[in-house]
Amino acid sequence: MGLEKLVIRGQKRLKGEVTVSGAKNAAVAILPAAILTDGDCEIENIPDILDISILKTIMIGLGAKIQYPNNSSMKISTTNINAYTATDKQIGKLRASYYLMGALLGKFKKAVVTFPGGCDFGVRPIDQHIKGFEALGAKVEIEHGEVNINAHRLIGAPIYLDVVSVGATINIILAAVKAEGITTIENAAKEPHIVDLANFLNAMGADIKGAGTDVIKIRGVKELKGGHAYSIIPDQIEAGTFMIAAAATHGDVLVKNVIPKHMESLTAKLQEMNVRVEEYDDSIRVFCKDKLQKVNVKTLPYPGFPTDLQPPATVLLCRSEGTSTITEGVWDNRFQYIDELKRMGANIKVEGRMAVIEGPVRLSGAPIRALDLRAGAAMVIAGLIAQGETTVSNIECIDRGYEKLEEKLKALGADIRRSTKE
Ligand code: EPU
Numbered sequence: 104m105g106l107e108k109l110v111i112r113g114q115k116r117l118k119g120e121v122t123v124s125g126a127k128n129a130a131v132a133i134l135p136a137a138i139l140t141d142g143d144c145e146i147e148n149i150p151d152i153l154d155i156s157i158l159k160t161i162m163i164g165l166g167a168k169i170q171y172p173n174n175s176s177m178k179i180s181t182t183n184i185n186a187y188t189a190t191d192k193q194i195g196k197l198r199a200s201y202y203l204m205g206a207l208l209g210k211f212k213k214a215v216v217t218f219p220g221g222c223d224f225g226v227r228p229i230d231q232h233i234k235g236f237e238a239l240g241a242k243v244e245i246e247h248g249e250v251n252i253n254a255h256r257l258i259g260a261p262i263y264l265d266v267v268s269v270g271a272t273i274n275i276i277l278a279a280v281k282a283e284g285i286t287t288i289e290n291a292a293k294e295p296h297i298v299d300l301a302n303f304l305n306a307m308g309a310d311i312k313g314a315g316t317d318v319i320k321i322r323g324v325k326e327l328k329g330g331h332a333y334s335i336i337p338d339q340i341e342a343g344t345f346m347i348a349a350a351a352t353h354g355d356v357l358v359k360n361v362i363p364k365h366m367e368s369l370t371a372k373l374q375e376m377n378v379r380v381e382e383y384d385d386s387i388r389v390f391c392k393d394k395l396q397k398v399n400v401k402t403l404p405y406p407g408f409p410t411d412l413q414p415p416a417t418v419l420l421c422r423s424e425g426t427s428t429i430t431e432g433v434w435d436n437r438f439q440y441i442d443e444l445k446r447m448g449a450n451i452k453v454e455g456r457m458a459v460i461e462g463p464v465r466l467s468g469a470p471i472r473a474l475d476l477r478a479g480a481a482m483v484i485a486g487l488i489a490q491g492e493t494t495v496s497n498i499e500c501i502d503r504g505y506e507k508l509e510e511k512l513k514a515l516g517a518d519i520r521r522s523t524k525e
Contacts, residue, residue: 106523107522108495108521108523109483109498109501109521109522110494110519111483111486111489111494113486113488113492113518114489115487115517116354116516117348117349117354117512117515117516117517118355118515118516119357119514119516120359121345121356121359121511122360122511123359123360123361124148124152124175124338124341125147125148125175125335125336125337126150126295126335126340126341127150127154127341128269128340129295129300129336130149131155131197131199132273132299133300133335134149134162134177134179135202135203135205135206135277136202136300137179137181137329138165138181138203138207139181139327140307140328141182141327142180142329143180143329143330144178144179144180144181144329144330144333145172145176145177145333146176146177146179146332146335147175147176147332148175148176148335149176150175150335150338150506151174151175152502152504154199158199158200160191160193161191161194161200162181164189165186165189166184166185166186167179167180167181167183167184168183176332180329187207187213187214188215189203189207189215189217190215194216195248198227199219200217201216201229201232202274202277203216204216205232205274205278208252208257208277209257209280209282214250215249215250217249218248218249229271231271232274232275235264235275235288236252236254236274236278238261238262239278240254240257241254256283257279258283259285259286261287262286262287262288263289263290264290264291267291269292272297272319273297273300275288276288276311276319276321279321279323280304280309280321280323280327284322284323285321285322286320287318287319287320288319289317291313291317291318292404293315293316293317293404294405295339295405297315298314302314302333306331307328308327309324310322310323336362337360337362337385339362339409340409340477341506342358342360342361343366343411343412343415344412344415344480345358345511346358346389347412347416347418347484348487349390350376350378350389350395351418351419351487351488354390354391355388355390356389357386357387357388358388358389360385361386361387362385363382363385363387368406368408369408369416370387372398372400377391377396378390378395379391395422396425397424397462398420398427399427399428400413401430402430402431402433404433410432410433410434410437413429413431413477414478415477415481417429417481418484418485418488419484420460421449421460421462421485422462422464422488424462424463425461426461426462427459427460428458428459429458430456431458438453438458440481440482443485444471444482446469447466448464449466449485466485467489468489468490469489469493470493470496471493471496472495472496473496473498473500475500476501476503476504479495479497480501480508483495483508483509487512
């Protein structure tokens with residue numbers, strides 16, 4: 104699998120319709136959240152991606168029973184889970200495995216979980232997660248690459264996050280949902296997948312208010328039941344990736360199964376660049392006829408411009424007239440992929456947390472590497488606009504989070520194929 108590459112012959116305009124899958128970052132929280140319930144949960148609109156199959160294997164290892172009514176749904180029964188230790192080799196591979204901490208702690212008041220892995224873009228601390236668990240009364244020790252968490256009782260508490268963290272917000276919700284009394288998270292993250300997780304838990308009987316604002320209030324409940332089916336929201340980042348790819352290839356694409364509200368920061372920037380964006384109830388059409396204008400972008404927690412669209416946006420800005428800048432406001436070091444773009448002729452300078460992009464530049468095809476999930480998507484978009492042939496290696500990273508990316512692009516007219524040969 105590691106030898107697979109995507110081979111792209113560029114300069115084809117993307118045209119047609121594409122349907123976005125369920126949100127990865129919601130699914131990787133909602134599956135572990137099912138551990139907290141005492142009945143069967145049926146979860147729909149789950150993306151078929153590598154991160155989910157790893158998570159599924161981990162959950163089965165813990166004792167969960169998982170059935171597939173169809174390709175994008177799972178019926179999960181967690182009543183047989185009796186282990187609070189998740190230290191399988193697989194776990195280190197998956198950043199989101201940290202949600203097993205909150206979920207197992209919430210269920211058993213104990214958890215032993217391998218320190219999380221995931222994409223490498225600078226230090227990825229979990230101090231805010233730990234601070235939250237401790238505030239609820241748990242003791243946390245990190246030893247031999249494992250996080251060991253233990254509580255006699257979990258008691259609701261006020262928690263102020265020093266940094267806006269998606270992971271810490273979700274983990275604290277998971278740990279607090281069955282705690283005694285009330286937990287408030289202040290300076291909470293507001294991403295759509297946090298709202299989705301809270302909606303899922305509330306549907307199972309939790310009492311969570313304020314998700315989507317920066318103060319979340321969780322009143323602990325004794326029991327969460329399984330029960331009716333829950334459908335995961337569409338993937339904001341996958342939708343954004345297709346919107347950017349449509350603009351970058353000067354195409355005309357209807358992106359279906361999106362929540363236009365989630366796309367507002369991107370839509371605004373695309374319009375500022377001269378890209379046409381039409382919003383419908385649950386789809387967005389992106390097309391482009393004019394020259395692209397330079398813009399300045401800064402990534403921020405939601406509702407700001409998403410950091411996960413920063414690498415694809417950089418590729419798009421290579422086509423804009425003039426000097427654009429992108430400032431990374433979330434991660435310390437998320438510009439490593441720019442060296443790959445330079446091999447294709449991009450004119451980009453990185454100054455600390457800012458990338459300065461001179462355009463327009465005609466990229467030329469080259470062998471390049473996907474350094475992480477979203478950088479990988481950016482490399483694919485670069486291949487789509489470049490002259491000649493681009494081969495993207497290390498695509499396992501892309502498979503972690505994009506469902507059938509090359510098939511969806513092919514259906515839009517891209518010349519892209521997966522190759523196992525050199
Ligand atoms: N941070 C801390 N302490 C913590 C936690 C985070 O200092 O305890 C800092 C981080 O170093 C970073 C910032 O806070 O500078 C934000 O990190 P956050 O915790 O929000 O990130 P995350 O939960 O680890 C999720 C997504 C990422 C996405 C970020 C930001 C999942 C599984 N991952 O990561 O998605 O970039 O939020 O939106 O939900 C991706 O999908 O490709 C991806 C990397």
